[in-house]
Amino acid sequence: MNYVIIGNSVAAVGAVRAIRAHDSQGNITIISRERHSAYGRPLISYLLGGLITEKRMAYIPEDFYEKLGINLLLNSEVVGVDTKKQVVALSAGDTIKYDRLLVATGGDPFVPPIEGLTGKEKVFTFTTWDDAAKLKAVAHDIDHAVILGGGLIGLKAAEGLHLLGKRVTIVELADRILSAAFDRPAGRIVAKKMKANGIDVITEDTVVKIEGDGADISGVLLKSGDVIPCDTVVVAIGVRPAAGFLKGSAIEVNRGVVVDDRMESSVKGVFAAGDVAEARDFFSSQKNPMPIWPDAYIQGDIAGTAMTGADKEYAGGLAMNSIEFFKVSTISMGITNPANASEYEVLTYQNTESYQYRKIVLKENRLVGAVLVGNVERAGIFSGLIRDGVDITPFREHLLAPDFGFIHLPKDLRNSLFAPVGKVA
Amino acid sequence: MKRIYTLEDACIGCHLCEVACITEHSLSKDPVKAFLHEPAKPISRCTVEEFDGGVISLSTTCRHCDEPDCLRACISGAIQKNDQGVVRLDTEQCVGCWSCVMACPYGAIQRNLTKKKANKCDLCPDRKGPACVDACPNRALIYREGSQK
Numbered sequence: 001m002n003y004v005i006i007g008n009s010v011a012a013v014g015a016v017r018a019i020r021a022h023d024s025q026g027n028i029t030i031i032s033r034e035r036h037s038a039y040g041r042p043l044i045s046y047l048l049g050g051l052i053t054e055k056r057m058a059y060i061p062e063d064f065y066e067k068l069g070i071n072l073l074l075n076s077e078v079v080g081v082d083t084k085k086q087v088v089a090l091s092a093g094d095t096i097k098y099d100r101l102l103v104a105t106g107g108d109p110f111v112p113p114i115e116g117l118t119g120k121e122k123v124f125t126f127t128t129w130d131d132a133a134k135l136k137a138v139a140h141d142i143d144h145a146v147i148l149g150g151g152l153i154g155l156k157a158a159e160g161l162h163l164l165g166k167r168v169t170i171v172e173l174a175d176r177i178l179s180a181a182f183d184r185p186a187g188r189i190v191a192k193k194m195k196a197n198g199i200d201v202i203t204e205d206t207v208v209k210i211e212g213d214g215a216d217i218s219g220v221l222l223k224s225g226d227v228i229p230c231d232t233v234v235v236a237i238g239v240r241p242a243a244g245f246l247k248g249s250a251i252e253v254n255r256g257v258v259v260d261d262r263m264e265s266s267v268k269g270v271f272a273a274g275d276v277a278e279a280r281d282f283f284s285s286q287k288n289p290m291p292i293w294p295d296a297y298i299q300g301d302i303a304g305t306a307m308t309g310a311d312k313e314y315a316g317g318l319a320m321n322s323i324e325f326f327k328v329s330t331i332s333m334g335i336t337n338p339a340n341a342s343e344y345e346v347l348t349y350q351n352t353e354s355y356q357y358r359k360i361v362l363k364e365n366r367l368v369g370a371v372l373v374g375n376v377e378r379a380g381i382f383s384g385l386i387r388d389g390v391d392i393t394p395f396r397e398h399l400l401a402p403d404f405g406f407i408h409l410p411k412d413l414r415n416s417l418f419a420p421v422g423k424v425a
Numbered sequence: 426m427k428r429i430y431t432l433e434d435a436c437i438g439c440h441l442c443e444v445a446c447i448t449e450h451s452l453s454k455d456p457v458k459a460f461l462h463e464p465a466k467p468i469s470r471c472t473v474e475e476f477d478g479g480v481i482s483l484s485t486t487c488r489h490c491d492e493p494d495c496l497r498a499c500i501s502g503a504i505q506k507n508d509q510g511v512v513r514l515d516t517e518q519c520v521g522c523w524s525c526v527m528a529c530p531y532g533a534i535q536r537n538l539t540k541k542k543a544n545k546c547d548l549c550p551d552r553k554g555p556a557c558v559d560a561c562p563n564r565a566l567i568y569r570e571g572s573q574k
Binding site: 014040041042043046051052056058059060061293294297298301320321322323324329331333376377378379380381383384385387388403405406407408411414415417418419420421 | 430431432433472474475476481482483485488492494495496497498500501502505517518520521522523524525526527528529530531532534535536567569571572
């Protein structure tokens, strides 16, 4: 059996571990357009900010590929897939045959057409190790950077540059930063912390023109008419599933590669996992891309298992993020901004002064979402309650308590988690 | 694999499992020195929960899951499962992002805010069995072969 995996990040790692758990013999080839072996992608902001060294970027043990018998092709871009002949075509011209294919190419940063952007030297995106390395390499030449986009990537880029002593301005089109992952009060607390650290946050505005002569940037013109003098622009509007190379193939691509609960695409034998995939959502059962690290691992695990012919059930993608901004811990999971508020019940505790916030979102006495800022201790208990659909009626009054734990749950429930099974001598 | 289980009805809420855990993971392995004199006192990897003024109590700790949610969520690769099935945290590699804290449904990973590192049960590799189990005066903690749940 020839397993070919396009992409070499967390979904690929989850997949090859699953393949090897079921099939010790098959040939596995991983193809990556990057030059690094698998690395902790979210660590690029730590690297930029000088919080970690390059050595700590490694996501896997040094002997990972060798131990699992993986043929690793770095610096190789796949330009097409022929699902009839079951081959992938590389940009270098050669082809590789597969019996089972996994598309785990992740996401590409989206760069909108902005007047004056073309030809400017210090315009960056921020999703790969090399993006961070490029930014770091010119850091001595940066005085003031404008970050276009106030999502997770933009804010982490802002923090990294701030740690290098750079002046940073964030420009966000929405009325607040972090609008996708966090609710309004949590976003406000983070924005407050950002501003307290000297980072300018501009909302409800966007960059319409990058100004400057030749390759140099002198500033950006905003839609409001304001001009921000700067020398560097980081575009962090968002990522899109990196599925462009599948155009013209038989594989169904909506926004991402559409997959079933085994992570198999519309073409038998072709699978997808991670940010490039469009799998079932935990709550709505609708298919949508979920660019979340833990979910990418889980999808990779499911795909790898299915590729060997075994089966494992996908519970559906559950959004969750744990991010620290300027030492304020934030964790969000599930539905944090219910669109149809009348169907949900929301419990909150807030102390903005001490950067503390806790929000619990309930639907029909089941936990469906949580936001924790500051004290994030044991947040995973909430993710377990969400996944297991536990009726919270008996312990509702304790949900916001800072020491909420298993002791508040029904005894049989916590014993099912911690007690030994059967009679104990 | 062997795991730590809790007999809630036998727990007297004495917190000696936490003391033993802190002592075992201290520099001196002496409780008084660890609690009073060590600059970086460890954080207990087991958590005694109490309710109703201690009428109900139980000690909770890592299940060393077959498919650990913490490992899947870890962004740095600091959490790995070794050949014996023990879910280990490499504190050198850990960046303190708390993704494992977010993911662990057992609430079994702590935050060491001083070191900015996650903190979790390692089943005491330097001993025959976990220190918490040995320290429990009423045998509310049991270390034996069993499944995750």
